[in-house]
Amino acid sequence: MISLLINNQIVNKHIRDARSLIATQDPNAVSAAIGVLDGVLALSPRLEAALELKARSLLFLRRFREVADMLQEYIPSYRVCSAATGDESSSSLSSSGSGRVVWESREGAKLLPKCEDGDGGSRCFSILDIKRKVIAGIHRACDREGQWRYLILGQACCHLGLLEDAMILLQTGRRLASASSRRQSTSHSDDTFTFSPFLPPFPSTNPKTNTNPMTSSLHPSKPPSFFSESASTLLPHIKLLLRRRAAATSALDAGHPNEAARHFSKILETRRGTPHPFATSCLIGRAAAYRAAGRVAESIADCNRALALDPTSIPALLTRADLLESVRCLTDCLRDLDHLKLLYDTIIRDRKLPGPVWRPLNGEIRYRDVPSSLRALTARINGIRQRFAAGEGNNVDYYKLIGVRRGCSRSELERANLVLLLRHKPEKAGAFVDKLDFSDEDLDVDAVRDQARMSALILYRMLQKGYSCIMATVVEDEVVEKKRAVAPPVYQGVFCRDMAAVGSMLSRAISVKYEGLTC
Structure with missing residues (x-):
């Protein structure tokens, strides 16, 4: 004691x-x-x-990963995923999944243990009623104490790119706060979003403006108004991003890749910072849209950006390898496939998928599918090496890379090349980093910029080489056409002379001998 x-x-x-x-x-x-x-x-x-x-x-301190590690059992998608797959916690359920996943996580995941409130409508004086009221008050206090999990974890999930989970957590916290406020005062409506003085306001996560008091629990008389303002701006932003991504996915499924790319671009170019894990998935989606539209260079550039943000992104590596193989750039394709093989070997060695356990991989890969994928990848690498040994590696399809037809004119080639070179300048390749919200304190932003510039430089030189090769062909065609226009019409002249000779012969009188026929 x-x-x-x-x-x-x-x-x-x-x-x-x-x-x-x-x-x-x-x-x-x-x-x-x-x-x-x-x-x-x-x-x-x-x-x-x-x-x-x-x-x-x-x-x-913006250590969002540690918040998620600390409270991972309260992340809705993680709980549903763990319940559905047991040991395979990285199954096809993801925070960036469809609306069905969100609905299942709303209905199936019990975020915090809650008990029903006591019924105060009894008119009889009973010990059981008093006991029920006391227990209900205790449970209400527990719910009030547990609200901070929803609020803190919701904002951490937003910065980590788990937007569906963040939306569910923040909306649940808002409903609990409104219910708590209505229990304390009947003057609050359903739309009022304020918190009881027992719950301290949410701390600011902006390193430049950390003026938010974290110690309102020491001063409960302060009005807890910051989180209401923060959630009022955070929730609409989350919903806007999710709506735009849903519109982009629907457009891509409906066969409108340009419309899908436009929606993904709106997400990536928003004024408010987009969480970089969510931006990585949007870059991969826009790369798929550009690929469906036949814009190979733009698709490769988006894969480069996604891999600069996440070098272990399996979808980005697969997409870029497929694109490079489609234009017969076998050397770079083999490099990406070898990198992918190393990732598969690491997964088998460590017996777990890359990344934290609370971040599902959106059905990208499942652990039980890794051995078969590795065997198929090994066979593919061997086939590409045989093609490279046969001499196919030097025959790059620059027409498909630049996006011009064979036999194009000089003006078409110059126009396409100018657009691509202006869009993929290496010095501008790291500009997209400034529009993202980086939540990982271990991620070096300067290293991301350098990797993006290096990948953009490789693509830029490939485009320049393609322009030079195609322009040489165009110049040769122009020279042949010019010689053809200047040369004398040989065949036409001979034909005309022959016709003139025949005409003169027809105009001549033919001498005929008339001889008498004698019997």
Whole structure:
């Protein structure tokens, strides 16, 4: 008993120290507070106050991955995926899945344990009614304490690109907050989005404007208005991105690739930063749209951007390898396929799919399909190497790469080349990085820019070489045509002279001998 009291005193002291460090809003102090809270959680792993303070501190420092690792069992798609596949936690269910997945995650995933409120309509005085009311009050307090999981995890999922999960979590947190407010005051309508003073406001995740107080739990008299403003702007942005991606996917399925590419471009060029994992999937989708439209260079460029953001993206590697093989650029195709083979070997060696367990791969690959995919990939690599040894590697189809027909004119070639060179300049290749929201603190943004520039430079040189080869052919055709126009009409002249001779012969009088016939 004495040791329990001592532990409680130590825990309370550490909690007070952590709150004091958090109150400074200094990143170094907040990091120190996380260390203090880790010590508290070592003594009391389920202490709600310590868990909440640690989650808010991680969110303040933009360490979204650690928030997701800490609360991964509350991510809807992860819970549904784990329940559906058991050990294969990386099955076809994804946060970027269809509306059916969202509906299943809404209906099937119990995010937090909730109990029904007690019924206060009884008129009889009974011990059972009093007990029911007391238990209902306890459960309401538990629900109020658990609201922070929805709110913190919802914003972390948004920055990590799990937009469906973020939308479900934030909407659930909003409904719980509204219900809690209505229980406290009947003057609030369903549309009112405010939080009780027991729930501290949401910390700012913008490193440039970290002016949001994280310590309103120490000062409950402050009006908790920040999260209502944050969620009011975050939720519409999430819904807008999801609607545009759904429109792009529908257009691509309906056979309108240019319309799909336009919708994907709106997502990637939005003024508000797009989470970079979500942007990676949109780049892969736009590459598929460009490929369906026959725009090979644009499709390769989007695959380059996606691989700069995520070098282990299997769909991007497969798409770029297919595109390079379609234009008979076998050297670069073999490089991508070898990289893909290394990824498959790593998956088999580690016995897990790449990435964290709470991020499903949208049906891109399942662990049980890796051995068969590896065998097919090995056979494909051997076939391409045989083609390369036969001399096909030097016969690149530059017409398909640039997007012009065979026998095109000089003006058509120059127009297509000018558009491609202006669009794929290496010095502008890293500009898309500035429009993204990077949530991974381990990801080097400068390295992403450098990789994007290097890939763009390779594509740029390939386009220049293709332009030179096609222009040489066009010049040869023009020279032949010019010689044909200048040369004398040999065959026509001979024919005309023959006709003149025949005409003169017809105009001559033919001498006829008349001889008498004698019997």
